[in-house]
Amino acid sequence: MHIHGLIEDSATLANLCARLATKPYVVVDTEFMRENTYWPELCLIQIADDEEAAAIDPLAPGIDLDPLLDLLTENEDVLKVFHAGGQDIEIVYNLTGTTPHPLFDTQVAAMALGQGEQIGYSNLVDTYLGIQVDKGARFTDWSRRPLDTRQIDYAIADVTHLSKIFPRMLEKLRKTGRGVWLDQEMERLADPENYRNDPEEAWHRVRISSRKPEVLGRLKALARWRELEAQGKDLPRGRIIKDETMADLAGNPPRKQADLGKVRGLSPAWAGNDIGGRLMAALEGATPMTAEEMPARDDRKPALGKDGALVADLLKLLLKIRAKEINVAARLLARSEDLEALAAGQREGLSILTGWRFEQFGRDALALVEGQLGFTVKGGKLKMTRTEEPS
Structure with missing residues (x-):
């Protein structure tokens, strides 16, 4: 892979973006400071495909970031790959009013591959590449100039490693047929409403x-x-x-x-x-909050009652069993609030009752709530058993 180092001028950046615009995917990371500001201060942008990588200095005098921002937000043919990219996406939103699209988050993908709910970047690199990430530059003040060679190398390594990991994850998702599981999650991450500070x-x-x-x-x-x-x-x-x-x-x-x-x-x-x-x-100037805007008694939990709470606990047990059986992070299959809503009698608007989640978990969850499934112990192991056929 060709490493360009730090790009500080508009022409070099425009040429890089023109090449990357023809590629199927780019890996993106940012370094920023936000301890003393409301808006995160963008200090460095790292980008790579499978052939070249560079760090871009957004603080360089006169540099025009438009080709890069257009690549990230306007070019629908190039997939943008992040790891735990929420804050990176927020920065792009603050600069452009929109978000990178289409996008792929390797932390979310790891959930579908049974590698934990919030696997860190360092652990991901170790798992796929057997490389121990140098953490020495994590606490760099990225706003200070000049940046030394070690800092730049550290920053670029984030995207060069991820550019090797992403195709491997993609292949695993294809082999397991789980790529479609992530479509809804990635679209949710790309929704600009998530990043609007209203x-x-x-x-x-x-x-x-x-x-x-x-x-x-x-x-x-x-x-x-x-x-x-x-x-x-x-x-x-x-x-x-x-x-x-x-x-x-x-x-x-x-x-x-x-x-x-x-x-x-x-x-x-x-x-x-x-x-x-x-x-x-x-x-x-304050006025009493209107009835329509008043929050529910508890925004997180429906009115369960004692019996409903017990049913929710059984659903959580079922979720734990099913997640282990199919080797997927439980959080990707279902959230606690979905299980509590199901236990409370809700049937509309629940993600576990549609699509792949219904096939993998929701059907049995519904059967458990409606008395068609139960738990048994066989050979010291907890199993599900059907008590009656579904109507």
Whole structure:
């Protein structure tokens, strides 16, 4: 494989992208910093196919990234391969307003091949290539320049290793017929809605025990205000105000700005400064949350009852058995919330009742809930046995 090193000029990058645009797939990784900013600061982009690899410096003066971004988001003929690519995809979304497509995530693929639910990159490389990844540069400040040769080599190795692993994974998926299992997961990862930071929806990320519409209305207003402040200042949300402080303010709103100086978690200066004034304006403009927007009693669990909870436990046992039998990560087959919904009587909108998940697990899960399957012990091993034929 030809390693280009660090690309710092537009012409070289455009030529590389023109060649890669003719290939069936490219492997992509990024290095970024986000500890002190709201938006992740893109510091390096690594890209490879099976013949060449390079690192691209997005901080190089005057460099035009458009050919690269077009390759990632506009070229539907080239598959984009990531490992645990959520944050890499988020960065592309922030730059373009859309996501790489089509895409393939090797961490998700590993679930279909029985290699664990969240296998790390280092373990994946060791499993497929028998190579111990150099972890010495993991804590590099990638925003500093110049980058030395070891840092660049470390970064490029991420995509050169993955470019060898991906075809092997693809072959295993073809042999086992499990490639189709991943289509839905990859499309979900590519959905731009996953990466849109909508200030109107920011309240969902804050934990609060109250279910009073007026309290949740204030929380929504405060979360929106914080999101806009953080975006405008390019600071992490927590640098503006912590979640717990925001929840306290929603539950116990101050009567006037001067009272902010007494709030734990806020600087006394907020009693008279501009940001304190904007916080108070957000509170004063808050309206009670509408019935349509109010969260369910518990967003994660349907109303099960004692018997339903026992049925859900049996479904989880069935899931564990089936996942082991077919050598696939249990999480790819079904989520706990799906099992609890099935146990609670829900039959519509469950992924385990459609497609490959139904064939591999959902059919038996439904049969168990409806009394057509049971557990027996034979030879010291837990087995499923049919108690009656399906109607």
